[in-house]
Amino acid sequence: MAMSYLFTAPTSCFARPRKSLRDLSSRLGSQSFLEWELLGKAACEKRGGGQIGKNSLTVFCQQGVVSVARKDEAVSQSFDGSTAQLNIVMKFGGSSVASAERMREVADLILSFPNECPIIVLSAMGKTTNKLLLAGEKAVGCGISHVSEMDELSFVKELHLKTVDELAVDRLIVSGLLDELEQLLKGIAMMKELTLRTKDYLVSFGECMSTRIFAAYLNKIGAKARQYDAFDIGFITTDDFTNADILEATYPAVAKRLHGDWIRDPAIPVVTGFLGKGWKSCAVTTLGRGGSDLTATTIGKALGLREIQVWKDVDGVLTCDPNIHPKAEPVPHLTFDEAAELAYFGAQVLHPQSMRPAREGDVPVRVKNSYNRQAPGTLITRSRDMSKALLTSIVLKQNITLLDIVSTRMLGQYGFLAKVFSIFEDLGISVDSVATSEVSISLTLDPSKIWSRELIQQELDHVVEELEKISVVNLLQGRSIISLIGNVQRSSLILERAFNVLRKNGVNVQMISQGASKVNISLVVNDSEAKQAVAALHEAFFEDGFNAEIQSDDGRHRTAPACFPTIDPLNSHCPTLGSYLRVPSLSLPPRRSAFGR
Ligand SMILES: Nc1ncnc2c1ncn2[C@@H]1O[C@H](COP(=O)(O)OP(=O)(O)O)[C@@H](O)[C@H]1O
C-alpha cells in the first residue's frame, strides 16, 4: 500500500457526491494542494510523526486527494504520493440495524467521525437470521402452496419493505431478493429437505438485504457508499456449511478488492457480515452464528487497519451476561486471549473465532454500544497490564455434557489420551474443557457448538460406544461450565473466593480445568445451579469491592483459610474437587487451531 501521512484535514473523510465536492472546493477557495500537503506534514510532525508505519501515519481522507482520484480514476495517489486510506472497520450487529430508525442512527454515528475512513460491516436486521431459519424449517413440511402465507416470510418481507419505505430508498433494492427468497422457500417445500448448504444460502438473504438498504440510504443522504457481498469480494472459506472457516487466500483477495475500488473511486464500502464462498463448492457459506464479528476482524487484518470497532447493544464486554445478572459492568480492557476465551466459553457478545485475525494482524478491537455512543466500551489488545488484574469476567455455558473416561488398562499406559482424542477427531466432535490424570480424563462436550447440529442422544451413544472399547465411561448430561476469565497468576486467590461462594450456595463443583491460555479457570456444575452460582460469584467479585480492594493490595498479605488449601491448579489434587483437578498443559484444539474451535 502507498505510504501515507497523518493530518487533520478540515473536511470530512467521507466520499461525497460530485455536488458536495464542488461545494467543498469552493469552500476551500484558493487553498492549493501544496498548501494542504504542507499542512499535513506539519500536523504529522506535531504528532511525533516521521515514522512510516501501519499504525502511525495515515491520511485522513483529505478531500483534495479524493478530487484528484476522481479526475483520473486510474490515479490512486495525490501528486505527493499520499493516499486517502481506509483506516477502520465498523461492524454493526443485528440489534444495531434492526429498523429504519436504527439505520438512520447508525448512519449518523458513522458520519459523526468525519476523520475516519471506515469500512462498514453489517449483520442482518434484528432477528432476520432466526426468522429465515425458522421459515426454512417450516417450509420442509408445509407444502408449496402454504409458503407464501408463512408468518416468518411475511415478517421478513414486511420488515425490509417497511424499512426501505421509511428510509425513502427504492423498493427495487430488496424486492428482487424477496421474490428470490420466496422462490427458494418454495423449492425447499418442494424438495421437503433443508440441507446445510441451502440453509446458508437461505440466511444470506438477511445480510444481502440489510447492506443494500444501508448503502442506498448512505448514498441518499450524500455519503457515497458501495455495497459488497462478501462472497463476491474474496471471502473464501472451507465448505463447512453453517460453520465455515476463513481461508488464508481471503486476506490478499479482500484487501486487493476493497483497496483497489477505494483508490479508483472512493465510496464507503458496506460489506455483508457472516457470509463467504466455499472454495470447492463456490456456494454461499456462513461463518457460524454471530459471524459478522469475524468478517470485521478479517477485514481489519486484511487491510492492516488501525482499529476494528464492533458496535453492539451493550456498553462493551461485560463482567457477565446481563441477561443472567443485570448488575454486569463493562470491562474497560481485555487482551485478545481473554476475549477469545470469553467468546469461546459462551459469552454471546463476540464470535468465538473473531479474535484470531485481530490478534494475528495485531489490530485493536473496540467493542462499543451503538445505543450509547459516549460509553467508552471495551478495548481489546495484544497485552495489558495484568499486575493488578484479578477477575475480568464470568462466563456461563449451559447444557453441556460431561464425560468421565477411565482407562481399563493399568497405570502407566501410554497413548491413552491420544486414543481418546482420536475418537473425537474421527467423529468430528469438538471438546471444550479437559482435565486428566494418567489413566482418566474428564471432558466436556458442547451440544450446541455447531449451530445447526445438535449432539443428539444417538450421537452421544455412538461416542460412548467407541470410548468403551478402551475405557469405562460415565456420561453426565445437563451440566454447565462457569468460566472465570482473569489473571490466572492469581488463581489461588480466585479459587479461594470462588469456592467459598460456591460452598455457601451449596454448589458442588464436578470438574475444574485451567486452559493453556492461562486466562481461564473452568468449573463444571449442574445446570440447575449454574445461574444462581454466576450471580453469587459476580456479587462476590465485582459488587462488594473485592476486585478493587485486591487491585490496591496485591494480595500478598492475604492467606487462604484452612479449609481452602492454596492451590496450584496446574499440579495439585484437591480432595474437595473429586479426582480431576489436575489440569493438562495440552491445549485442545477441538476442531481447529489452539486459538479457535
Ligand atoms: N459478557 C457479556 N458482555 C456483553 N454482552 C453479553 C455478554 N454475555 C452475553 N451478552 C449478550 O450479548 C449481546 C450482544 O451480542 P449480539 O446479540 O451478538 O450483538 P449484535 O447482534 O449486536 O452483534 C448483548 O445484548 C448481551 O445480552
Ligand SMILES: N[C@@H](CC(=O)OP(=O)(O)O)C(=O)O
Ligand atoms: N446475522 C447472523 C450473523 C451475525 O453476526 O449476527 P449478529 O451480529 O447480529 O450477532 C446471525 O444472526 O448469526
